[in-house]
Amino acid sequence: MTENARNMDDFEKELRAGFLDEAAGLLADAEQCFLNLETAKEDPQILEKIFRLAHNLKGSARAVGFNQMAEFTHELESLILKIKKREMEITDAAINLLLRCNDHLGATIQALKKDMDAQVDSSSLLSDIAHILSPSALPQQQPTATSTLTEQPTTAPALAEQPTTASTLAEQPTTAPTLAEQPTAAVSTLPQQPTVAAPAQPQPSPGPTPVDLDRPKSASTAPTPQKAANQEPESIRISTDRIEEIVNKVGELVLLVGALRQQKDSIGDVNVHKTVDQLVQVTKGVQDLSLGLRMVPLRQTFQKMNRIVRDVSKAVNKDVRLVISGEDTELDKTVVERIADPLVHLVRNAVDHGLESPEERAQAGKPSQGTVQLSAYHRSGYVIIEVAEDGRGMDSQKLIAKAKEKGLLRADQSLSHEDAYQLIFAPGFSTKAEVSNISGRGVGMDVVKHNVAELKGDIEIDTALGKGTCFRIWMPLTLSIIDGMVIRSEAERYVIPMAHVAESLQPKDHDVHFITGLGEVLNLRGEQLPLYRLGPVLGRKNAVRPTSQSLAIVVRTARKPFSVLVDDIVGQQQVVIKRLGREVQNIRGLTGGAVMTDGQVALILDFPELVQKQNPISFWKGING
Amino acid sequence: MDNELKLQTTQRVLCFSLGKLEYAIPLISVREVIAIPVITSVPYTPPHFLGIMNLRGQILSVIDLRMKFSLKSSRTEETAVVICDLQSLCVGFVVDSVNFVLEVQENSTRPNPQLVPPATNDCIVSLINNNDRLIMLLDIAKALNLEDHSALNKASALQRAA
Numbered sequence: 001m002t003e004n005a006r007n008m009d010d011f012e013k014e015l016r017a018g019f020l021d022e023a024a025g026l027l028a029d030a031e032q033c034f035l036n037l038e039t040a041k042e043d044p045q046i047l048e049k050i051f052r053l054a055h056n057l058k059g060s061a062r063a064v065g066f067n068q069m070a071e072f073t074h075e076l077e078s079l080i081l082k083i084k085k086r087e088m089e090i091t092d093a094a095i096n097l098l099l100r101c102n103d104h105l106g107a108t109i110q111a112l113k114k115d116m117d118a119q120v121d122s123s124s125l126l127s128d129i130a131h132i133l134s135p136s137a138l139p140q141q142q143p144t145a146t147s148t149l150t151e152q153p154t155t156a157p158a159l160a161e162q163p164t165t166a167s168t169l170a171e172q173p174t175t176a177p178t179l180a181e182q183p184t185a186a187v188s189t190l191p192q193q194p195t196v197a198a199p200a201q202p203q204p205s206p207g208p209t210p211v212d213l214d215r216p217k218s219a220s221t222a223p224t225p226q227k228a229a230n231q232e233p234e235s236i237r238i239s240t241d242r243i244e245e246i247v248n249k250v251g252e253l254v255l256l257v258g259a260l261r262q263q264k265d266s267i268g269d270v271n272v273h274k275t276v277d278q279l280v281q282v283t284k285g286v287q288d289l290s291l292g293l294r295m296v297p298l299r300q301t302f303q304k305m306n307r308i309v310r311d312v313s314k315a316v317n318k319d320v321r322l323v324i325s326g327e328d329t330e331l332d333k334t335v336v337e338r339i340a341d342p343l344v345h346l347v348r349n350a351v352d353h354g355l356e357s358p359e360e361r362a363q364a365g366k367p368s369q370g371t372v373q374l375s376a377y378h379r380s381g382y383v384i385i386e387v388a389e390d391g392r393g394m395d396s397q398k399l400i401a402k403a404k405e406k407g408l409l410r411a412d413q414s415l416s417h418e419d420a421y422q423l424i425f426a427p428g429f430s431t432k433a434e435v436s437n438i439s440g441r442g443v444g445m446d447v448v449k450h451n452v453a454e455l456k457g458d459i460e461i462d463t464a465l466g467k468g469t470c471f472r473i474w475m476p477l478t479l480s481i482i483d484g485m486v487i488r489s490e491a492e493r494y495v496i497p498m499a500h501v502a503e504s505l506q507p508k509d510h511d512v513h514f515i516t517g518l519g520e521v522l523n524l525r526g527e528q529l530p531l532y533r534l535g536p537v538l539g540r541k542n543a544v545r546p547t548s549q550s551l552a553i554v555v556r557t558a559r560k561p562f563s564v565l566v567d568d569i570v571g572q573q574q575v576v577i578k579r580l581g582r583e584v585q586n587i588r589g590l591t592g593g594a595v596m597t598d599g600q601v602a603l604i605l606d607f608p609e610l611v612q613k614q615n616p617i618s619f620w621k622g623i624n625g
Numbered sequence: 626m627d628n629e630l631k632l633q634t635t636q637r638v639l640c641f642s643l644g645k646l647e648y649a650i651p652l653i654s655v656r657e658v659i660a661i662p663v664i665t666s667v668p669y670t671p672p673h674f675l676g677i678m679n680l681r682g683q684i685l686s687v688i689d690l691r692m693k694f695s696l697k698s699s700r701t702e703e704t705a706v707v708i709c710d711l712q713s714l715c716v717g718f719v720v721d722s723v724n725f726v727l728e729v730q731e732n733s734t735r736p737n738p739q740l741v742p743p744a745t746n747d748c749i750v751s752l753i754n755n756n757d758r759l760i761m762l763l764d765i766a767k768a769l770n771l772e773d774h775s776a777l778n779k780a781s782a783l784q785r786a787a
Contacts (some may be wrong), residue, residue: 258681456655492666538668580667581686582714587669593677593684601665601679 005110012064013116019064020113020238025418026053027106028300035306047084050098054080057105060559072122075129076101082133097128099307133185240333243293250283250290257283276619280599288576295330298376300387301340302327305347305374312351319358319369320351326376331383335455335475339385342448346387346471346607347372349444354469364466377576378497378591379606383477388470394463396420405430421461427451437586477592482577483596484604487553487568489534490542493602494576500607502556504569510546512547522552522563529554530562537564537610545566554608564607573597634731638753639759647760648720649727649753655693655745656708656715658723661700662687670742675782680715685719688769711766712736718769727760729753 040046042548054077062070062131063546071497086393088114104125111118138595233546257280264276302324313320355361362368373388382521394416403409403423415423423429427446452459454475485504511523512531535542545567552563576593578601579585589610594603638649639658646717664687673692677684687706691698703722708715735752748768753760755774 032761217764380763527680540668578682578684580684581716583716584667584674587667590667593665595679595682595684599679601677601684603667605664619672 001615005090015067016064016112016116019060019066020109021237023057023060023104023109025300026568027102027109027498028303029053030282031102031307032303034095034102035310038092038095038310041090047080051077051080051084066112067104068120068122069112071102072108072433073105075126076105079129079133087134087503094132097125097132100377101125101129149572150573157624199273220268223236223596238293240294243290246293247290254283254287274384288574291576294332296333296336297328297330298336299327301336301343302374302376304340305343308344308347311374312348316352317357318351318355320355320437321371322347323371323373324375325373329376329378329383331477332476338451338455339457339473339475342451343374343385343387345376345444345448348468348470350387350391354357354389356392359525378477378482379609382579383475385473385475387471387473388462388466388468393465393469394421395422395465399423421463424461425459477577477579482575483572484575484602485572486596486602487534487551487566488568488570492569493596493600494534495602495604496553497591497604497609498572500557502553503549504553507547507549507550507552507565509546524554524563527532527561530560531565531567532562532611534567539606553607555611557608562578562607562611564611575602575604636731637727638727638729638760638762639707640724640727641705642722642724643691643694643720644698646696647758648763649652649723649729649760650707650709650763650765653767654709654711656710659706659708659717661704661706661719675719678706682716683715685715685717685737687719690718691719691721691769693768709765711769714766716769727753727755729762 030050030053033046036043036046037050042364054073058070058073058077061073075096079088079101083090083094086260088094104120104122108118108120108122111120115394123224163561166439198577221576255277260276261606262281264273267273305324306322309322350372351370355372356364356366358368371390373386375388376383376385378384396415397420399420400409400413400423401424403420404411404413406429408423408426411603424445425448429445449459452473452475460472460474462472484496485498485501487494487496505524507522513523515521518530520533522531533542534543535552547565550565550567550612551569552565553569554563555561575596577592578594580590580593584590589606591604591606594604596602637652639652640647640649642648649679651711662678662680664676664678666700667674667686670676673689675687675689685708689698690696698719699721701721704720705723706717707723708717722771735754748764750762752761
């Protein structure tokens with residue numbers, strides 16, 4: 001009995017832990033939606049999504065017994081419902097409140113993670129919510145909403161009867177009648193909802209309308225469960241310890257297989273040789289896969305920056321646009337977790353220190369809206385994360401003066417520009433005259449540098465006075481797998497990321513022209529693309545090969561599309577990006593190396609970088625002009 | 626006790642040939658010696674940078690010291706790659722042959738008399754007298770000229786900034 005009770009307890013704990021992990025994800029999604037709401041206030045889809053998220057959260061929280069959280073989410077849901085029904089305007093104040101609620105839920109989850117019985121005080125936020133939901137409407141609406149959304153098992157008729165919900169449905173005339181007529185359809189949509197953490201529990205609050213509203217047509221027929229599967233790949237949670245164990249065991253396996261490979265020569269049987277060779281290949285695949293288990297994309301970390309930029313720019317009265325790219329770039333989970341704080345700091349700094357006030361920008365002839373660009377990409381087996389802004393840039397003289405004032409430098413010391421920029425990483429150095437509460441307590445950049453160094457990374461600064469500053473973090477890769485296209489130039493094989501390849505084709509001789517000042521140009525269905533030959537791009541003096549015997553690869557990821565002529569395309573395969581030695585890792589255009597199936601190394605090339613290097617002047621002209 | 630004392634005054638070195646000249650490096654910096662592998666060349670590198678190779682899944686750079694020292698390079702059955710571990714760096718370099726491991730007494734070495742060819746001059750720590758044959762003890766980090774590489778890095782960093 002006791003055993004059984006304990007098991008129940010463990011089971012419940014596991015459920016709860018699962019819920020908390022899942023909830024954190026939901027909150028991140030919700031935050032994104034709140035921020036989107038700011039720019040697209042009229043978009044009903046965003047509101048639907050938020051409503052759905054809050055709803056899921058409430059249901060799941062209740063299912064695993066986090067009643068406090070469920071109650072709070074319920075209030076939040078009422079608020080969202082009100083906005084959804086357009087009874088309330090989406091003001092900045094409302095969005096602020098929503099974001100605060102989101103933060104509060106985040107804090108609650110953190111607290112619950114530490115202690116499953118933690119009590120969190122939500123009273124002040126609750127009263128704010130009550131305040132914003134007009135006090136008179138609140139008492140009547142709330143109970144009805146609760147009963148509809150949580151208890152009623154026969155949802156569809158109930159929905160139709162409820163005046164509050166019906167008004168929502170009325171906006172979508174095609175769906176409402178269907179729902180009322182076909183209660184079964186509404187029920188069968190349940191599996192479509194991203195059920196979380198509590199698979200044993202029936203979703204306590206169907207509220208299926210959001211799903212159907214997105215796809216009114218599918219509601220009239222029986223909804224296909226595969227759709228949910230298509231939306232998000234199924235996943236299970238595995239503890240990092242177990243992954244570690246797998247990686248270690250696979251490491252041992254690789255060694256044993258290596259030994260077997262050596263020993264196979266003592267056996268004459270051809271079949272044994274064949275089998276061993278296959279085993280070697282498969283083992284290698286397993287090793288790569290197992291190492292890849294720890295990799296997670298930077299997406300969530302990057303998306304959090306939207307919020308940071310929003311809050312900081314509001315606080316300092318700046319108009320700032322955040323541009324994110326490369327959020328699918330993957331890094332080891334621990335690295336992603338530990339890089340988050342330094343990134344937050346850099347992004348804050350970029351908005352607070354880096355960008356000028358709108359007036360200053362206007363004076364300098366810049367658009368009043370500043371841009372912060374957050375990007376990630378691979379180079380030489382490193383992942384590079386950049387935080388760049390088009391602000392005032394760093395003034396080395398000012399930095400030096402400041403350092404002298406602070407006693408970090410002797411009065412007679414002089415520094416190169418590069419060394420002066422490094423001053424900002426010195427402990428106790430803050431570049432802004434007055435200390436703000438956003439950033440600039442002088443305890444930031446040295447910590448950033450330290451954290452990055454701890455992860456065996458490096459940080460560098462590119463800055464131009466009046467043009468902006470870019471902080472570039474180099475993180476070593478533990479492992480990364482890309483889909484690659486294997487190409488050939490003379491005897492050498494190279495790999496390029498499939499992501500760079502828009503298309504490949506066999507050009508005819510008359511498709512290629514030489515234009516003075518531009519070089520060779522490929523005529524692709526009327527479009528004139530600059531054409532580069534791979535040999536010369538790599539600085540090699542290859543014999544000129546007739547165009548018609550080559551293949552052209554069209555690249556559109558750069559701001560200006562171009563094409564590259566290669567001798568042949570050998571095939572496609574997944575490759576593991578391996579870091580190059582320190583002595584060559586900085587060569588531009590080399591993403592890293594890949595060990596091919598025959599054991600030889602092929603370089604992974606970054607065409608946009610290589611081409612830019614090839615012809616920097618016209619390339620930049622192309623971008624700016 | 627005896628052993629400890631010995632370690633202080635003797636050093637094991639790996640002796641190898643580059644062209645007709647004999648060199649040595651401390652054995653402690655040598656990871657392994659392998660037959661010359663398939664080497665993939667890397668664009669935008671100096672000629673003595675032969676390229677990169679696969680050593681059990683790790684990608685290493687291979688450097689031809691003979692070319693660096695302006696010595697005649699050839700390839701025979703003896704030609705090998707010495708993989709050495711230098712602090713954070715792991716690099717292979719090509720030698721004409723690996724000869725033997727020698728135990729050197731501190732007092733049997735002589736300071737570099739500055740007689741060796743100028744290209745290699747900086748890299749010679751001392752001379753070892755082995756049965757009346759002189760072996761040059763190399764500072765391998767200097768010989769592979771890591772400063773050169775960081776200069777290369779700097780150049781490309783600047784290029785990136787531009």
